[in-house]
Amino acid sequence: MTTSDPRLTAVRVLNRVLPGKGDGESLREVLRDFPLQGADGGLMRDICFGVCRHLRPLNHWLNQQLGKPLKASAQPVRLALLAGLYELWFSERPAHAIVNAYPQLCRKLKAPWAAGLSNAILRKASKLTMDEAVADANPNIQLSLPDWLFKRWQQDWPADAEAMARANLQTPPFTLRVNRRQQQRAGAIAALGDGARPGELSPWSVYLSPARPVFQLPGFEQGALSVQDEAAQLPGEVLQCPPTGRILDACAAPGGKTGQLCEKFPDAELVALELEGKRLTRIKENLARLSAEVTLLQGDASNPSSWWDGTPFDAILLDAPCSATGILRRQPDVKWHRKASDIHALVDLQARMLDALWPLLKPGGMLVYATCSVLRDENDHQVSAFLQRQPQARDVTPRPEEATMVSAGWQLFPQHHGPDGFYLACLRKDT
Numbered sequence: 001m002t003t004s005d006p007r008l009t010a011v012r013v014l015n016r017v018l019p020g021k022g023d024g025e026s027l028r029e030v031l032r033d034f035p036l037q038g039a040d041g042g043l044m045r046d047i048c049f050g051v052c053r054h055l056r057p058l059n060h061w062l063n064q065q066l067g068k069p070l071k072a073s074a075q076p077v078r079l080a081l082l083a084g085l086y087e088l089w090f091s092e093r094p095a096h097a098i099v100n101a102y103p104q105l106c107r108k109l110k111a112p113w114a115a116g117l118s119n120a121i122l123r124k125a126s127k128l129t130m131d132e133a134v135a136d137a138n139p140n141i142q143l144s145l146p147d148w149l150f151k152r153w154q155q156d157w158p159a160d161a162e163a164m165a166r167a168n169l170q171t172p173p174f175t176l177r178v179n180r181r182q183q184q185r186a187g188a189i190a191a192l193g194d195g196a197r198p199g200e201l202s203p204w205s206v207y208l209s210p211a212r213p214v215f216q217l218p219g220f221e222q223g224a225l226s227v228q229d230e231a232a233q234l235p236g237e238v239l240q241c242p243p244t245g246r247i248l249d250a251c252a253a254p255g256g257k258t259g260q261l262c263e264k265f266p267d268a269e270l271v272a273l274e275l276e277g278k279r280l281t282r283i284k285e286n287l288a289r290l291s292a293e294v295t296l297l298q299g300d301a302s303n304p305s306s307w308w309d310g311t312p313f314d315a316i317l318l319d320a321p322c323s324a325t326g327i328l329r330r331q332p333d334v335k336w337h338r339k340a341s342d343i344h345a346l347v348d349l350q351a352r353m354l355d356a357l358w359p360l361l362k363p364g365g366m367l368v369y370a371t372c373s374v375l376r377d378e379n380d381h382q383v384s385a386f387l388q389r390q391p392q393a394r395d396v397t398p399r400p401e402e403a404t405m406v407s408a409g410w411q412l413f414p415q416h417h418g419p420d421g422f423y424l425a426c427l428r429k430d431t
Ligand SMILES: C[S@@+](CC[C@H](N)C(=O)[O-])C[C@H]1O[C@@H](n2cnc3c(N)ncnc32)[C@H](O)[C@@H]1O
Pocket: 250, 251, 252, 253, 254, 255, 256, 257, 258, 273, 274, 275, 276, 279, 299, 300, 301, 302, 319, 320, 321, 322
């Protein structure tokens, strides 16, 4: 049943993303089923992202208040209480309006028994800040991270782990890519007006604050602008290929980087590969706006014999499936869906993809390996091991002076400069 009540919708979304039992669905995917527009849509999405982002401290304080745990069947009530806490502690909406809204929401959830509970808990919370509420909790709780992940960050980046965790509690910037086929960046910034500024790392990036709905962006429908984080623009920017060369985008959906490659190499032959048929459709939808021509293939990048026609590539972009630990501020539900045991399987898949795709690259060609991860096993450790296995491969990654030194490639962090946490390495094949 659909509703236009933003708080009720938020609870319905969260109940699929954070169910009491079993695996949750992706927040991004579930939101597609609830296309609430305008201010109501904004409130609903703010609650969904906010609860996922701050889940651990919200849960911690709520559990302390509940005399006995809520039954599993009362998960929607729990989510409503978490939503109320999030609104009180993080939104600028008046506290009395928030406190009054949730007993009514409990009734709409067919849980009138929870109206008094909601009133009591939110009234108490309205007299605190979240920092006060969880002042004596351990750092993993305060920073809203699973124990295993914060431990890994501390092992990988002892000096940066806490700053990285804090950065992931922030709302991410809204970043655009200017279509160089249609306009210069300065012109796009002028057309966007107040709140638009250039990024420092990608020459076609523009930060826009506050964010705007895409249909309000000048030229969006005609493909003049695309939404893409600045770090995610870098693999396409550093990839080198002769103008009429053959390029493989090996893990292409939803097609953000495919579109960028079309803009950068309009005369090249571009092949976009994706494992999942449903996600291949997303690439088609996204490329239609850019009027881009690309050969789309469904197949497994780690098994080229099932889809490769035998013609080698001048350049390969491998934007590998990864833990997504660099983009938790954009996809905060990933913190709760990802498990420590997933990482080993991802590292193994990435290594198999690198080994399988390398023979498809012409001598002198370039393979760019990229992830939106901040875990070293997926990134510089992965590439260093590959360089050991492949004596014909050279690390030719450009690194700005201020880049963090790693054993291979270039690691970006969400707490630096504005872009997401990201990794890339440019690998040249000896002639
Ligand atoms: C990080 S995303 C790619 C994002 C994309 N490059 C962009 O910029 O929009 C990784 C993609 O790899 C796909 N994938 C996962 N395993 C794959 C495989 N074995 N072969 C090809 N694609 C795969 C996933 O379905 C996902 O769409």
